[in-house]
Amino acid sequence: MLRTNHHGAVTLLTFDRPEARNAFNHALYCAISDELERAKADDGTNVVVLTGEGSAFCAGQDLIEMTAMARGELVFAGGHGFTRLLESLESFDKPLIAAVNGPAAGIGLTMLLHCDIVLVAESARLRVPFAEMGVPPEAGSSALLPAQIGWQKASQLLFTSDWLSAADAVASGLALETAPDESLMDETLALAARIASHDGKAMRTTKRLMMDARGSMSQDARVREDAAFAELFRSTRGGQQ
Numbered sequence: 001m002l003r004t005n006h007h008g009a010v011t012l013l014t015f016d017r018p019e020a021r022n023a024f025n026h027a028l029y030c031a032i033s034d035e036l037e038r039a040k041a042d043d044g045t046n047v048v049v050l051t052g053e054g055s056a057f058c059a060g061q062d063l064i065e066m067t068a069m070a071r072g073e074l075v076f077a078g079g080h081g082f083t084r085l086l087e088s089l090e091s092f093d094k095p096l097i098a099a100v101n102g103p104a105a106g107i108g109l110t111m112l113l114h115c116d117i118v119l120v121a122e123s124a125r126l127r128v129p130f131a132e133m134g135v136p137p138e139a140g141s142s143a144l145l146p147a148q149i150g151w152q153k154a155s156q157l158l159f160t161s162d163w164l165s166a167a168d169a170v171a172s173g174l175a176l177e178t179a180p181d182e183s184l185m186d187e188t189l190a191l192a193a194r195i196a197s198h199d200g201k202a203m204r205t206t207k208r209l210m211m212d213a214r215g216s217m218s219q220d221a222r223v224r225e226d227a228a229f230a231e232l233f234r235s236t237r238g239g240q241q
Contacts, residue, residue: 002031003053007189009046009196011039018054024107025062029081033088040092046196046203048092049188050115051099057124060106082107086139089114090218093207095195099188100124100166100175109174110139113148114218116207117191118175120166121184126174132161136228140218147217149173 003014013035015022032050039045052058061082089096089111098112100120109126112118120126128145130137137145137158146154149172157164169175179187195203 001028002035004035006045008193009044009200010049010189010192011035011042011045011047012049012051012189014051014053015058016053018052018056020062021056021059021103022052022054022108023059023062024082024085025065026076026081029085033081033084036085036088036092040088040094043200045094046198046200047095047097047192049097049099049192050111051185051188052101054102056102056108057098057100057104058106058108058111059103060108060129085111086114086218086222090140093204093211094200095192095203095207097188097192097195099184100126100169101181101184105129107139110137110141110145112174113139113141113144116210118169119184119188119191120169120175120178121181122166122178123181124166124169125163126166126169127161127163128157129161131159135232136225138222138225138229140221140225142225143217143221 003016005012096115097117098115104126153172166178
């Protein structure tokens with residue numbers, strides 16, 4: 001479900017559910033969060049890289065699991081791993097790089113807003129399907145996406161659920177650069193190794209200063225998003241009774 005490989009001071013985390021196009025379920029959310037917390041506490045890890053196995057980066061949340069949760073058929077003690085992962089991403093104070101090897105939808109895109117550097121394969125496409133699904137944005141994206149790519153471009157993506165090409169992701173500022181599909185991982189790991197070769201404490205201090213400058217934007221946005229989703233869920237259920 002999640003593969004962990006170490007390349008010196010670089011830890012590579014690979015989402016490994018290719019049969020589900022790496023859609024995130026509770027177990028995968030928790031596994032990624034656990035590894036981020038481990039890497040955060042490990043002085044031997046300076047950089048973490050995220051990528052997907054197979055032809056997709058991440059197809060979003062596991063809809064089968066989401067449906068079961070909405071029906072009350074599935075409950076997780078201590079809460080769902082979605083929140084755990086976001087808290088880990090928001091507090092991760094080491095360089096975090098994403099290698100988007102294929103389609104990224106939903107959380108596959110919104111988690112990129114919590115990464116420091118994003119490289120995308122030339123064939124990759126990205127989108128936030130919330131408008132199409134009739135649900136509010138998630139993962140703080142209602143604030144982070146406009147802040148990163150501008151109000152108008154964020155509005156287009158959030159209001160239309162359109163796909164964004166790899167080239168457009170770079171042009172809008174969502175990603176740093178594209179790479180040929182076959183060399184994406186080599187280029188990403190080379191960049192990660194360059195960063196990891198610098199003093200780990202200095203890099204961590206820099207990341208913390210950047211996080212402090214951003215403030216609580218993501219956390220505050222998530223509170224509003226969660227409230228909007230809860231209200232929508234209540235009204236939907238009320239209409240069915």
